[in-house]
Each structure stands twice: as structure tokens, then as C-alpha cells.
Amino acid sequence: MDRSNSFNHSSENPSLNQRNSDVGYSTNDRRLAYSRSFQQSHGPRTPAAAAAMVFSSGEAAKPFLDRTVSSIDMPPEIYFGDGNEELFGEGKEKRGEVSVLRLVLEIFRVLRSGSRQMKRLSLLISLNVAYSTVELAIGLFTGRVGLVSDAFHLTFGCGLLTFSLFAMATSRKKPDHAYSYGYKRLEVLSAFTNALFLLFMSFSLAVEALHAFIQDESEHKHYLIVSAVTNLLVNLIGVWFFRNYARVNLVYRKAEDMNYHSVCLHVLADSIRSAGLILASWFLSIGVENAEVLCLGLVSVTVFMLVMPLFKATGGVLLQMAPPNIPSSALNKCLRQITSREEVTEVLQARFWELVPGYTVGSLTLQVKSGTDDRPLLQFVYDLYHDLGVQDLTVQTDFS
Amino acid sequence: MKEENHEHKHIMGGHNQGHGHEHEHGHMVEICGDISSGETSLGGIKSCGEAPCGFSDAKTSSMDAKERAASMRKLLMAVLLCAVFMTVEVVGGIKANSLAILTDAAHLLSDVAAFAISLFSLWASGWEANPRQSYGFFRIEILGALVSIQMIWLLAGILVYEAIARLINDTGEVQGFLMFIVSAFGLLVNIAMALLLGHDHGHGHGHDHGHSHSHGHGLTITTHHHHHHDSNSSHGHDHHSHQNTDELRLSESLLEKGPAAENCQGNEIKLEKQRNINVQGAYLHVLGDSIQSVGVMIGGAIIWYKPEWKIIDLICTLVFSVIVLGTTIRMLRNILEVLMESTPREIDATRLEEGLCEMNEVVAVHELHIWAITVGKVLLACHVKIRPEADADMVLDKVIDYIKREFNITHVTIQIERQ
Numbered sequence: 001m002d003r004s005n006s007f008n009h010s011s012e013n014p015s016l017n018q019r020n021s022d023v024g025y026s027t028n029d030r031r032l033a034y035s036r037s038f039q040q041s042h043g044p045r046t047p048a049a050a051a052a053m054v055f056s057s058g059e060a061a062k063p064f065l066d067r068t069v070s071s072i073d074m075p076p077e078i079y080f081g082d083g084n085e086e087l088f089g090e091g092k093e094k095r096g097e098v099s100v101l102r103l104v105l106e107i108f109r110v111l112r113s114g115s116r117q118m119k120r121l122s123l124l125i126s127l128n129v130a131y132s133t134v135e136l137a138i139g140l141f142t143g144r145v146g147l148v149s150d151a152f153h154l155t156f157g158c159g160l161l162t163f164s165l166f167a168m169a170t171s172r173k174k175p176d177h178a179y180s181y182g183y184k185r186l187e188v189l190s191a192f193t194n195a196l197f198l199l200f201m202s203f204s205l206a207v208e209a210l211h212a213f214i215q216d217e218s219e220h221k222h223y224l225i226v227s228a229v230t231n232l233l234v235n236l237i238g239v240w241f242f243r244n245y246a247r248v249n250l251v252y253r254k255a256e257d258m259n260y261h262s263v264c265l266h267v268l269a270d271s272i273r274s275a276g277l278i279l280a281s282w283f284l285s286i287g288v289e290n291a292e293v294l295c296l297g298l299v300s301v302t303v304f305m306l307v308m309p310l311f312k313a314t315g316g317v318l319l320q321m322a323p324p325n326i327p328s329s330a331l332n333k334c335l336r337q338i339t340s341r342e343e344v345t346e347v348l349q350a351r352f353w354e355l356v357p358g359y360t361v362g363s364l365t366l367q368v369k370s371g372t373d374d375r376p377l378l379q380f381v382y383d384l385y386h387d388l389g390v391q392d393l394t395v396q397t398d399f400s
Numbered sequence: 401m402k403e404e405n406h407e408h409k410h411i412m413g414g415h416n417q418g419h420g421h422e423h424e425h426g427h428m429v430e431i432c433g434d435i436s437s438g439e440t441s442l443g444g445i446k447s448c449g450e451a452p453c454g455f456s457d458a459k460t461s462s463m464d465a466k467e468r469a470a471s472m473r474k475l476l477m478a479v480l481l482c483a484v485f486m487t488v489e490v491v492g493g494i495k496a497n498s499l500a501i502l503t504d505a506a507h508l509l510s511d512v513a514a515f516a517i518s519l520f521s522l523w524a525s526g527w528e529a530n531p532r533q534s535y536g537f538f539r540i541e542i543l544g545a546l547v548s549i550q551m552i553w554l555l556a557g558i559l560v561y562e563a564i565a566r567l568i569n570d571t572g573e574v575q576g577f578l579m580f581i582v583s584a585f586g587l588l589v590n591i592a593m594a595l596l597l598g599h600d601h602g603h604g605h606g607h608d609h610g611h612s613h614s615h616g617h618g619l620t621i622t623t624h625h626h627h628h629h630d631s632n633s634s635h636g637h638d639h640h641s642h643q644n645t646d647e648l649r650l651s652e653s654l655l656e657k658g659p660a661a662e663n664c665q666g667n668e669i670k671l672e673k674q675r676n677i678n679v680q681g682a683y684l685h686v687l688g689d690s691i692q693s694v695g696v697m698i699g700g701a702i703i704w705y706k707p708e709w710k711i712i713d714l715i716c717t718l719v720f721s722v723i724v725l726g727t728t729i730r731m732l733r734n735i736l737e738v739l740m741e742s743t744p745r746e747i748d749a750t751r752l753e754e755g756l757c758e759m760n761e762v763v764a765v766h767e768l769h770i771w772a773i774t775v776g777k778v779l780l781a782c783h784v785k786i787r788p789e790a791d792a793d794m795v796l797d798k799v800i801d802y803i804k805r806e807f808n809i810t811h812v813t814i815q816i817e818r819q
Contacts, residue, residue: 143568152561156554177749179742180769189739196550318739319539320773322532331531349813351534355741363781363813370793375818394767394781394813399793 110169117260118168120241124267125165127234128158135227146224153201154231157270160197164190164263171255184356187259188317194262195311198269202303205273209296225281232274238267249309251325255356258314265310269303313357320353323360326388334384338364341380343372345400352390361392370399465526471676472522478593478682479515482508485589503562504582507689508589510555514548514685518678521545525774538774545681546735549728552688556721559692563699563717579700579713583693590690597683677731677775684731688724695720734775741771744778747807755806756799761790763819770809780812785819792816 111122132154139147167190175182239246242264250261276299283291316324322331335347349365362385368374374397385393486508493501521544529536675683699713743749747770756765768782780803786795796816803809 140564140568145565145568148564148568149561152557156557177743179740180749181741181771183740185740189736193550196547200550200554315543318543319533319537320535322534328531353535365813374792374816378815378817392767394783394815396796396813396815397792398796 106169114169117242117256118165121161121165121168121263124234124238124241125158125161127237128154128161131230131234132158147227150224150227150231156197157266160190160194161263161266163193164259166190167259168256181355181361184255184359187255188314188356191258191262191310192314192318194266195307195314198266198303198307199311201269201273202300202307205296205300205303209293209300212292212296213290225278228274228277228281232271232278235267235271235274239264239271242267248306252313252357254358258310258317258357262310262314265306269306272302272306273299275299317354317357322352323354323357323389325357326352326360326390330388334388337384338366338381341377343368343377345369348398355392358389359392360388360390362390363394363396365396365398367398367400372399467676468522468526471679472519474597474679475515475519475522475682478596478686479512479519481593481596482512482515482589486512489585501578501582504586507555507586510551511593511685511689514551515682517544517548517551518682522676522678535773538777541677541774542735542738545677545731546739548678548681548685549732549735552685552728553725556688556692556724560714560717560721563714567711567714577700577704580697580704581700583696583700587690587693587697590686590693593686594683594690597679597686677734680731684728688727691724691727692717692720738772738775741769743770744772747778747809752803752807755802756784759795759798759802761786761795762799763787778807778809778811780809781814782812783815783817785817788818790818792818 111119114122132151135147135154136151139145139151167186171183171185171187173179173183242260245257245261245264246268247261250257252258252261276295280292280295283295288294313324322328331350331352335350338344339347345367347364348367349363351364352360352362354360364381366377366381368377377397378395381395382393486505489501489505489508493505521541524540524544525536525538527537695716696713699716702709702712702716737745749768749770752770753765753768756762762784764785766783766785768780770778770780772778784795784799786792796814799814800812803812
């Protein structure tokens with residue numbers, strides 16, 4: 001599709017993309033929401049170049065135009081410092097130190113300075129919270145169990161979305177002492193949790209369908225329809241906010257992609273569920289037999305199919321799987337090229353994993369003949385793997 | 401050559417413990433102690449062997465397999481027990497036509513699901529590494545534990561919802577008595593399973609990695625494990641008195657070769673307290689269920705005694721749900737830290753860096769990353785800058801040996817750079 005065009009577009013015109021806010025909708029590409037002026041790559045991170053970089057912060061090098069440059073080259077030193085240094089850059093803070101007041105203040109600061117998607121997500125969350133509180137109150141006062149259960153379901157969903165928001169905010173922190181790779185993994189984690197919850201939801205819908213099938217009660221609870229319609233509207237607003245990510249199979253280029261995708265799928269699944277309920281009651285009013293079973297079953301299967309690719313992708317990242325965008329043949333080819341060099345006896349160990357989509361970490365152990373100068377070899381290896389997109393490589397050379 | 405070392409440490413171990421099982425633990429310590437001296441003499445190979453290494457050499461993989469088999473057996477028994485009880489409850493519930501009993505059977509079903517997840521993760525973590533999954537499948541343990549904790553949270557929420565539903569649809573005093581009986585039965589089942597899962601025999605430990613990491617505040621939940629450890633530990637109550645001091649000692653200074661005495665004692669305690677994270681997750685699940693059964697029992701008893709105080713049920717459920725969620729916090733934190741590739745708590749990265757920089761030839765250390773693939777298996781990667789005239793091979797040896805000796809991290813990747 002037009003993915004490749006927009007991709008080159010971004011790397012060739014860094015100035016055009018120097019926007020402060022999150023670019024969710026570029027005119028070329030609606031599927032890949034790459035965001036910022038991250039056009040920083042230093043070429044292969046050779047030892048010589050790496051020596052210039054200190055652990056905590058570095059400088060942006062000029063982007064140069066070859067196919068290895070991508071907007072996803074982010075060495076951990078360089079983070080989107082949105083004025084968050086004073087907020088989050090606390091260096092060696094102790095782990096797990098949280099106080100409620102600080103949390104509240106941070107929340108407000110984050111909301112004011114957050115990216116566009118974050119603001120939308122917080123709006124969505126507040127809508128959901130308001131709605132579910134109202135529903136819970138009404139359900140409790142009028143004694144309708146259906147409303148209460150719906151409110152609980154919404155509250156769980158809100159909790160998850162809040163965790164996604166928290167992940168978005170926290171992932172901007174710079175890497176610190178305890179988290180040497182930074183906090184970007186949190187986004188993948190929140191995407192995984194969202195996917196897991198959606199799988200639970202699909203399973204529970206299946207159970208509900210079974211329940212309806214066994215009990216065969218088709219009571220027409222019309223108050224539930226009102227709540228379903230409102231729920232549908234609120235979730236459709238959410239889908240509109242995240243419409244860029246409303247696909248099942250998405251290519252993930254950055255960490256945020258997974259998070260946004262999971263949020264979008266969450267609201268999408270919720271709206272499908274509400275739509276299913278509305279459809280079921282409409283069918284019942286027409287007089288279709290077993291309408292509830294059919295609709296709930298259909299919704300359950302749909303949500304399951306919707307969520308599975310995201311679940312597998314996030315699970316793969318969390319399981320330290322080799323990066324899916326680098327085919328094994330390419331890795332094998334690199335290994336062959338390394339072993340074909342005369343000073344290398346064998347490759348003892350070659351492991352690659354993705355920290356977040358788009359950032360690959362690798363560690364190699366080579367056995368080289370003693371007495372050889374390893375500097376050109378290291379440069380060669382770094383160049384080789386940089387072409388593949390491995391940003392962080394550690395090469396150990398054992399002299400036999 | 402290794403045999404003499406064995407004997408030597410055996411005697412040392414025997415002196416300092418004076419407990420019945422100590423030569424078994426002594427064995428564990430010896431094997432681990434020998435690795436550092438043995439490996440570097442293996443023809444200069446400093447890393448572990450074949451290209452997709454997958455974390456296993458002969459010793460650790462067999463110990464892993466043994467430990468895994470033991471945990472799997474435990475979980476399998478728990479699953480079967482649970483399934484039996486569940487069918488009993490389902491049959492009884494259908495016969496008595498009581499929704500409460502069926503609901504409890506559904507909770508037992510969730511127990512079975514949680515155990516099944518733990519069992520699967522345990523089994524899957526033993527799969528062989530392949531080039532796509534170069535570190536092996538050890539992470540599946542962690543993900544499985546995450547899934548079962550999510551289920552615990554979900555179930556707590558469902559229980560609170562049910563309490564509210566009960567409040568809304570009040571149907572008389574029969575509820576109180578029935579609630580009490582059903583939850584008492586559930587409590588008995590859960591206690592039986594907790595005993596089954598928590599029952600660590602003296603020789604059940606296969607961890608060789610347990611001995612150096614001070615997991616004292618890591619995996620095990622010391623607050624309520626004390627009750628259960630009393631019944632399980634074959635080493636008696638005096639165990640706990642020197643538990644704390646040894647934890648402190650271990651948390652300050654990880655395994656050093658000199659004071660082998662403390663290590664032996666600390667190791668024995670460490671080995672006792674460490675459990676596989678999946679068994680731990682299942683244990684937590686069962687514990688949470690029993691806490692909630694206690695809550696429902698209290699609520700049922702109160703409603704039975706005074707049917708008009710229905711709100712007590714809801715309050716009890718809320719309180720106990722919060723307690724259950726509190727028990728999961730620590731494990732959740734550990735899981736999160738592993739998944740975020742953070743430096744494991746028991747490794748002091750500053751000390752490591754300083755220790756490395758103290759060496760003569762080392763000028764600087766940068767890009768230091770220490771992370772765990774699962775609780776107990778730690779990896780390290782860093783770049784070490786040395787003086788131009790130093791011998792890279794020798795420095796590499798020194799660095800690897802230092803890390804292995806001081807911090808017991810065997811899977812390291814060190815890139816030597818010259819200034």
C-alpha cells in the first residue's frame with residue numbers, strides 16, 4: 001500500500017515533520033501513525049561512536065538518507081523530552097515511591113502536557129467513568145441487577161484504559177538506574193493486558209450465550225437497551241478518536257502503536273457488544289428464536305478473532321521472541337557473512353529480541369583467532385546488523 | 401579435580417548447620433560453588449556452548465527438569481482434586497436446585513482454570529529453545545503467572561458484584577445458612593489444596609540459582625507464609641529467628657567465596673523459601689479463595705443470625721476482596737519488573753560497575769544492562785572500555801570471572817573496547 005511512500009516521506013523531509021503535537025493523521029498514511037520528529041539516528045552504533053555517548057543523554061545526529069534510516073531509530077538515550085525532564089527525570093529515585101498527592105499532581109501535569117492521543121484517551125476515560133457511575137447509581141437505587149453488572153463491566157474497562165493512559169505517560173520517562181532499558185515496555189504490557197481482558201470478555205460472552213441457551217429465558221429488559229445505546233455511542237466516540245488504529249492486523253512501528261491499537265480494539269469490542277445486545281433485543285421483539293444466543297455467540301467469536309493478532313504480537317514481544325519483522329533468513333545470512341570472515345572461527349551465540357516494536361536488541365558471541373585486531377571486525381558486525389535494524393548490539397569476542 | 405572440592409565443601413557445610421538434611425543442601429551448594437572454577441578451564445570457552453544456547457548446561461537443565469517435574473506433579477494433583485470437588489458440587493447443586501452451590505462450583509471451575517494455566521506454563525517453560533525463541537521459553541512462566549493474577553483480580557470483582565446482586569435480590573433467611581455451609585465446604589477444599597501446593601519437602605529444591613540471589617523480599621510473601629511454613633518446614637521454628645538476619649546479610653553481600661559458612665546457612669534458607677512462580681501463583685489463587693470463603697462464611701453466619709443486616713455481607717466481601725488483592729501485589733510487582741526488563745532487585749548494579757572499574761585495565765563501563773528472563777535467571781550485557789595496551793582476552797576473562805563470582809551471573813555478554 002502506500003506504506004512505503006509515506007515511510008520515505010518521513011525520512012526525507014524531517015523538517016516537515018517537526019511538529020510538536022502528536023501527528024495522528026498524516027495525509028499519506030492513515031494506518032501507520034508515526035508521530036514525531038524522531039529523525040535521529042547515528043548510523044551504526046560502533047564502539048567508536050558509542051564511546052561518545054554517555055549512558056543518560058546524547059545528542060541528535062543528523063539523519064542521513066539511506067534505507068537504514070527510519071523514524072524508529074531510537075537509542076534509549078534519546079527520548080521525547082516533552083518538558084518532562086523536570087517531571088520524570090529524577091535520576092536514581094528509589095523504586096516504588098508513590099504518594100497520593102504527588103500522583104494527583106502528576107496526573108494533572110501529564111494531562112496538560114500530554115500528546116493528542118493521551119488527551120483523547122483521558123477524555124474517553126472520564127466519559128466512561130461518568131457513565132458507569134451514573135449507571136451504577138441508577139441500578140442500585142432502582143434495584144436492577146442488569147444495570148449493576150453492566151456498570152461493573154464498564155468499570156473494569158475503565159480501569160484498563162486508565163492503565164493504558166498511565167503506560168503512555170510513564171513510558172516517556174528516561175531510562176534510570178533500575179530500568180536500564182527505559183519504560184517503553186510498559187506500553188506493550190498495557191496492550192497485552194488489554195488484549196487479555198478482551199479475551200476474558202469474549203469468553204464470558206460465550207458463557208452468557210450458553211447460559212441463555214440453557215435457561216432459554218427471553219425477557220425483554222428494555223432498560224438495558226437504553227444503557228446499551230448510550231454505551232454504543234460513547235464507544236463509537238472512542239473508535240472515532242482512535243480511528244487510525246481500527247484494523248485487525250497492524251504493523252507496529254513503535255511502542256505506542258501497540259498501546260493505541262489495544263485501546264482502539266477495546267472500545268471497538270465494547271461497541272460491538274452493545275450493538276449485539278441491541279440487535280438481540282430487536283430480534284427478540286420481532287420474534288426470532290434464540291436471538292440472544294446467536295447474537296452473543298457471534299459477538300464473542302468476533303471479539304476473539306479481533307483480539308488474537310494483537311495478543312499474539314504483544315505476547316511475542318514479551319516472550320523475548322526474535323523480532324517478527326526481521327526474517328530468519330536475513331539473520332542466517334548475517335551469521336554466514338560473519339563466519340565467512342577469516343578471523344572468525346565460529347559464532348557461539350546469537351540472540352535477538354525486541355524491547356518494543358521497532359527497537360531490537362541483540363547479543364552476539366564470536367570466537368575469533370587470537371591475536372587479531374577486533375576493531376574492524378566489530379565495525380563490520382555493527383554495520384551488518386544495523387542494516388537489519390538492530391539498534392542495540394553487544395558483541396563479545398572470545399579469543400581462542 | 402572436582403571431587404576434592406566436593407569433599408572439602410561438604411565438611412564445611414556439615415559444621416555450620418547441624419540440621420538433619422544438611423548434606424543434601426550441602427550438595428546443592430557444592431555444585432554451584434564448583435561451577436565458577438570449572439567452567440573457565442573448559443578450553444577457554446567462556447560462554448555456554450552451542451549457538452542457540454538456551455540457558456542449559458547439563459547440570460542446570462536436569463535440576464530444572466526435576467524441579468519442574470515436582471511442581472507439575474503438585475499442580476496436577478491439585479487440579480484433579482479441584483475437578484473432583486467441582487463435580488461433587490455441581491451434582492449436589494443441581495439436585496438441591498440451589499444457585500449458591502452452583503456459583504461456588506463456578507468458582508472452583510475458575511480454580512481449575514488457574515491451575516491449568518499454571519500447569520501449562522510450567523510445562524511450556526521446558527520447551528527447547530529455537531532460533532526464533534533464542535532464550536528458550538522461560539518467559540512463559542511469567543506470562544502465565546500474570547494471566548492467573550489477572551484472573552484473581554477478575555474473580556474478586558465478580559465476587560463483589562455478586563454480593564451486590566445478593567443485596568438487591570434479597571430472598572430471605574435461607575440464604576444465610578446455605579451461604580455458610582457452601583463457603584465452609586469451599587474453605588475446606590481450598591485449605592486442602594493450599595497444603596498440597598505449599599508442602600515443600602526438604603529435598604524438593606532443584607534451584608541452583610536460588611542460592612545466590614537474596615530473594616528474601618522477592619518472591620515469597622513472608623507475612624502469611626509464616627503459618628504455612630511452620631507446618632511444612634522440616635527445620636523447625638528456630639529457622640525463622642535466623643531467617644531475618646541471614647536475609648539481611650545476603651541482601652548486602654551476595655555470594656562471596658570467603659565466608660562459605662554464612663552462604664551455606666543462607667542458601668539453605670533461600671532454597672527452602674523459593675518456589676516456582678507458577679506454583680506460587682496457584683498457591684496465591686487458592687489462598688485468595690480461602691480468604692474470600694472466610695468472608696462469605698462470616699457474612700452468611702451474620703445473615704443467618706440476624707437476617708436484617710444484609711449490608712454486612714457486602715462489607716465483608718469488599719474487605720476480603722481488598723485483602724486478596726493485597727496479597728497479589730507483591731507477586732504482581734515482581735512479574736512487572738521482569739517483564740519490563742528491569743535490573744533484578746537482588747543485583748546491585750552500582751556495586752558491579754564500581755567493582756569492574758576498580759580493575760586496573762578497565763577505564764569505563766557503559767551500556768550496562770542487567771535483566772532477568774525469569775525470576776532467578778539473570779543476564780548481563782555491557783561494554784567495557786580498557787586501556788589500549790591491555791590484553792583484551794585476559795581482561796575479558798577477569799571481568800567474566802568477577803561477575804560470575806560476585807553476582808553469580810553466568811550468562812554475560814561483554815564487549816571489550818579499547819580507548
